[in-house]
Amino acid sequence: MYNTEIRGPLILGNKSLGQITTEITSPLYARPKFWWLVGLGISSAMMLLGFWAIYVTVANGIGTWGVNNTVGWGWAIINFVWWIGIGHAGTAFSIFLLILRQEWRSSINRAAEAMTVVAVGCAAIFPALHMGRIWDAFFILPYPNTRGPLWVNYNSPLFWDFIAISAYLLISASFWYLGMIPDFATIRDHAKSKVRRAVYGWLAMGWRGSVGEWKRYEGLSYILGGIAAVLVVSVHSIVSTDFAVSVEPGWHTTIFPPYFVVGAIFSGFAMVMTLMILLRRIYKLEDFVTDRHLQNVAKILIFISLIMGTAYLTEIFVAWYSGNEYEIFTFFHNRITGEYTVQFWIMFVCNAIIPQLMWFKKIRSNILVLFIISILINIGMWFERFNIVVTSLAKDYLPSAWASYSPTFVEIAVYLGTLGIFIFGVLLFFKYIPMIAISEVKAVNKYQVGSRRSRV
Amino acid sequence: MDTTYILGVFNGEEELLAAFRKMKEEKIEIEDVFMPFPVHEVLEKQGKKSRITVVGWFYGFFSALAVLGFLFYTAVIDWPLNYGGKPSNAFPSFLVVTIVLTIFSITILSLFTFSVRAGLWPGNEKPVFHPKATDDRFVILLDKTKVDAERAVAIMKEKGASEITEKQNGQKP
Numbered sequence: 001m002y003n004t005e006i007r008g009p010l011i012l013g014n015k016s017l018g019q020i021t022t023e024i025t026s027p028l029y030a031r032p033k034f035w036w037l038v039g040l041g042i043s044s045a046m047m048l049l050g051f052w053a054i055y056v057t058v059a060n061g062i063g064t065w066g067v068n069n070t071v072g073w074g075w076a077i078i079n080f081v082w083w084i085g086i087g088h089a090g091t092a093f094s095i096f097l098l099i100l101r102q103e104w105r106s107s108i109n110r111a112a113e114a115m116t117v118v119a120v121g122c123a124a125i126f127p128a129l130h131m132g133r134i135w136d137a138f139f140i141l142p143y144p145n146t147r148g149p150l151w152v153n154y155n156s157p158l159f160w161d162f163i164a165i166s167a168y169l170l171i172s173a174s175f176w177y178l179g180m181i182p183d184f185a186t187i188r189d190h191a192k193s194k195v196r197r198a199v200y201g202w203l204a205m206g207w208r209g210s211v212g213e214w215k216r217y218e219g220l221s222y223i224l225g226g227i228a229a230v231l232v233v234s235v236h237s238i239v240s241t242d243f244a245v246s247v248e249p250g251w252h253t254t255i256f257p258p259y260f261v262v263g264a265i266f267s268g269f270a271m272v273m274t275l276m277i278l279l280r281r282i283y284k285l286e287d288f289v290t291d292r293h294l295q296n297v298a299k300i301l302i303f304i305s306l307i308m309g310t311a312y313l314t315e316i317f318v319a320w321y322s323g324n325e326y327e328i329f330t331f332f333h334n335r336i337t338g339e340y341t342v343q344f345w346i347m348f349v350c351n352a353i354i355p356q357l358m359w360f361k362k363i364r365s366n367i368l369v370l371f372i373i374s375i376l377i378n379i380g381m382w383f384e385r386f387n388i389v390v391t392s393l394a395k396d397y398l399p400s401a402w403a404s405y406s407p408t409f410v411e412i413a414v415y416l417g418t419l420g421i422f423i424f425g426v427l428l429f430f431k432y433i434p435m436i437a438i439s440e441v442k443a444v445n446k447y448q449v450g451s452r453r454s455r456v
Numbered sequence: 457m458d459t460t461y462i463l464g465v466f467n468g469e470e471e472l473l474a475a476f477r478k479m480k481e482e483k484i485e486i487e488d489v490f491m492p493f494p495v496h497e498v499l500e501k502q503g504k505k506s507r508i509t510v511v512g513w514f515y516g517f518f519s520a521l522a523v524l525g526f527l528f529y530t531a532v533i534d535w536p537l538n539y540g541g542k543p544s545n546a547f548p549s550f551l552v553v554t555i556v557l558t559i560f561s562i563t564i565l566s567l568f569t570f571s572v573r574a575g576l577w578p579g580n581e582k583p584v585f586h587p588k589a590t591d592d593r594f595v596i597l598l599d600k601t602k603v604d605a606e607r608a609v610a611i612m613k614e615k616g617a618s619e620i621t622e623k624q625n626g627q628k629p
Contacts, residue, residue, distance in 0.1 A: 151534070154527055154550060174567055189587040189590050190587075202579055209492060211503050217574065218499070224563065227516075230555065231556070442492055443493040
């Protein structure tokens with residue numbers, strides 16, 4: 001690689017290793033702050049609302065939702081895909097940036113991975129719920145059943161979904177936990193109170209930082225990292241095939257697998273940006289998550305926004321070029337114009353246009369604007385899934401079957417419940433777990449930006 | 457059986473590496489090194505290479521065969537179903553399922569292997585030789601009976617160890 005001029009240290013402040021430990025673990029020892037308790041309270045309320053809605057759904061059936069014969073998939077599936085998309089950030093941060101040797105990821109990957117685990121958990125609620133008879137969920141398992149088919153249909157993306165999401169949840173949680181073991185040991189060895197020592201000691205599983213442990217730690221990181229990279233791409237491709245293998249206009253297109261995967265990384269990175277801006281401001285971690293980190297994420301978002309814009313234009317062009325009247329109707333009369341035009345344009349503007357503002361350094365350097373744009377991106381991505389799911393179903397081949405869809409309060413409440421779970425999980429994470437990977441940051445403490453070899 | 461260990465504590469990576477290299481040169485047997493983050497030179501030169509990645513590869517290979525075999529057996533041999541005339545031996549579908557289940561299996565098996573080989577599982581406790589080894593100190597551990605103690609201590613002092621202590625311990629590290 002060519003040598004660039006020194007761009008400054010990765011971690012600011014010329015910290016000693018002990019300082020790094022103290023600063024990153026300080027939230028764990030501080031008394032809970034007022035806003036943290038407020039956040040916990042609000043998110044608990046949201047979760048309770050969600051649990052009520054889940055109870056209503058399971059006890060009374062999917063009739064309590066707004067889905068109908070025509071629009072059989074509504075908010076549940078939109079939210080499912082939205083959460084899975086957000087969950088892709090952690091894996092992307094840990095693995096893609098690892099493979100690309102981007103050391104700046106070390107401040108952000110822990111929080112991103114935590115977010116992934118919670119997001120995938122939230123996502124998994126929806127397919128479970130939307131099947132109606134959730135107590136029959138074990139039907140999906142390939143065991144020799146007595147119901148007739150003996151096994152299951154391996155050609156169905158719904159089966160692929162089940163194993164893909166389970167695998168993704170397992171591997172994200174494992175990768176996240178593995179990285180935390182050395183940090184738990186750090187806290188265990190520092191702990192003054194017996195309870196703290198016992199809990200973190202149990203979590204640290206006996207880690208001491210010996211040569212044998214580090215070697216296997218690195219080996220396992222390579223294994224999990226390598227296969228998680230494959231999984232990130234395949235999980236969202238599998239989710240996209242839920243739509244792509246059908247014959248619905250606007251769904252039956254080969255662009256969906258890469259379109260979904262890239263879109264997922266887009267919304268995931270945007271959510272990470274949202275969280276990191278909040279995190280560094282509240283916990284004063286600007287030396288670890290520097291402005292450069294945020295600008296790097298912003299640059300990636302610009303790039304992905306261009307890809308999304310290209311994908312939208314490609315879909316529209318191919319729909320026109322195909323001459324297929326159903327495709328043309330769906331894109332030109334049911335999305336760009338028509339009943340769902342508002343949702344389409346929100347998606348297009350939030351995803352493909354607004355992030356382009358970040359080309360300007362003035363905008364990119366303004367943290368408040370970055371925060372707003374990152375939230376708008378996630379709103380845009382929600383509307384993208386709305387566009388895909390609802391518009392194609394509402395008006396497909398047979399006009400006599402056309403219908404509208406609007407969510408009932410129960411569906412909205414389930415979504416709010418998952419938002420509550422997410423906020424609750426993230427808040428607990430802030431309080432009890434070091435939100436920056438202590439050992440990884442110590443390893444790159446002396447590095448300059450962009451160069452593995454040069455040291456301060 | 458109680459063993460006496462000598463601990464050499466260093467404040468930084470450079471001091472640790474200086475002492476480490478000198479000891480390797482003089483063929484002094486280092487029992488273990490404790491570090492707050494992995495120092496690659498130490499990992500390369502101390503102890504045998506970990507074969508967990510090799511084992512992981514084999515887990516993948518055999519899982520893939522097993523999954524593919526299971527799918528083929530159930531869908532083609534045991535109970536083929538009629539999905540609108542589509543072929544029972546649906547290799548593209550099988551491939552998707554194989555990829556994901558292989559990843560799943562590799563994860564579980566590797567986690568288990570890691571746990572056993574690194575000696576880490578919930579509730580496990582190993583004797584901690586120096587509480588700051590996970591924070592900001594680098595510790596070289598020597599078995600007093602296996603090394604020339606004076607020479608080793610001299611090297612560590614020379615290369616800037618911040619403290620050198622002895623410790624009795626009932627358990628091997």
